[in-house]
Amino acid sequence: MKTNRRCRALLAVSLNLMALLFSTTAFITTHWCEGTQRVPKPSCGKEKKANCLNYSGNETANETNQNVVHYSWETGDDRFLFRYFHTGIWYSCEENINAAGEKCRSFIDLAPASEKGVLWLSVVSEVLYIMLLVVGFSLMCLELFHSSSVIDGLKLNAFAAVFTVLSGLLGMVAHMMYTQVFQVTVSLGPEDWRPHSWDYGWSFCLAWGSFTCCMAASVTTLNSYTKTVIEFRHKRKIFEQGFREEQNFLDQEAIKYFRERTEEERAEAGDLRLQCLHSCSPN
Numbered sequence: 001m002k003t004n005r006r007c008r009a010l011l012a013v014s015l016n017l018m019a020l021l022f023s024t025t026a027f028i029t030t031h032w033c034e035g036t037q038r039v040p041k042p043s044c045g046k047e048k049k050a051n052c053l054n055y056s057g058n059e060t061a062n063e064t065n066q067n068v069v070h071y072s073w074e075t076g077d078d079r080f081l082f083r084y085f086h087t088g089i090w091y092s093c094e095e096n097i098n099a100a101g102e103k104c105r106s107f108i109d110l111a112p113a114s115e116k117g118v119l120w121l122s123v124v125s126e127v128l129y130i131m132l133l134v135v136g137f138s139l140m141c142l143e144l145f146h147s148s149s150v151i152d153g154l155k156l157n158a159f160a161a162v163f164t165v166l167s168g169l170l171g172m173v174a175h176m177m178y179t180q181v182f183q184v185t186v187s188l189g190p191e192d193w194r195p196h197s198w199d200y201g202w203s204f205c206l207a208w209g210s211f212t213c214c215m216a217a218s219v220t221t222l223n224s225y226t227k228t229v230i231e232f233r234h235k236r237k238i239f240e241q242g243f244r245e246e247q248n249f250l251d252q253e254a255i256k257y258f259r260e261r262t263e264e265e266r267a268e269a270g271d272l273r274l275q276c277l278h279s280c281s282p283n
Helices: 002-028 058-065 111-147 150-188 203-278
Strands: 033-040 080-087 091-095 102-106 198-201
Touching: 002 111, 002 150, 002 203, 080 198, 111 150, 150 203
Parallel strands: none
Antiparallel strands: 033 080, 033 198, 080 091, 091 102
8 A cells, every 4th residue: 555655646746746847837938829920021221132122213212212202013912021929928029020030028018908917817827826836746745755654644645635736726727818818919919019820839738738737646646645545444444343343252252251150150059059958957
């Protein structure tokens, strides 16, 4: 029984650690959602001659004189670029079409005013989710390595299961609130940011993978607690049943012993009475 309990505890600790690592990675990365944004092509110049609009006329004059009317033969989607972007809880980063690298801006500033409260609730829930995972992981480690008795281990096991379940529920709510905020921002956010196409990224998958590991750890912990309690009750039942049988056996032996003693005493009393009658009778 002790070996099985230890294996279940190790499995729960491993799942909880995975959930903690996944959630922390997802919280600090910016790949919850990713896709493309349609932006106008910049004007061609001396340094940029590809993926740009080549206007007719003298380019140098056009660059210096803002009043010159620019004409381009490109129409439709040819006049636009599709730049890659990725967004997390904190920042939204997009490809810089004028230079190498990316430029990032706060996603909290991009969110509509009506959704900022929900976004902050999502952030707070994510932080509480990670903190409760840390508490559950600490309790599981205490139960695994430092519990002095089975009863203390069961108490730690129960508290770890409660904290892990609570953290999983908070994580689920946080992920759903962020998804809602992002979808509203896609429709009502700044025009220069709105995506042309988007999908969920690997950070989003890590977040829900963390939730899955968290719930698996809580189920494993509850299963370990339940099995240990059932095993103890079964052993107690067997002990009490054996104790009753032994007590009944002792009682029967005692009854038999006293019955035999009573019969012996009666026989001795009868012999004494007969001896008294014989001794007291006249010759």
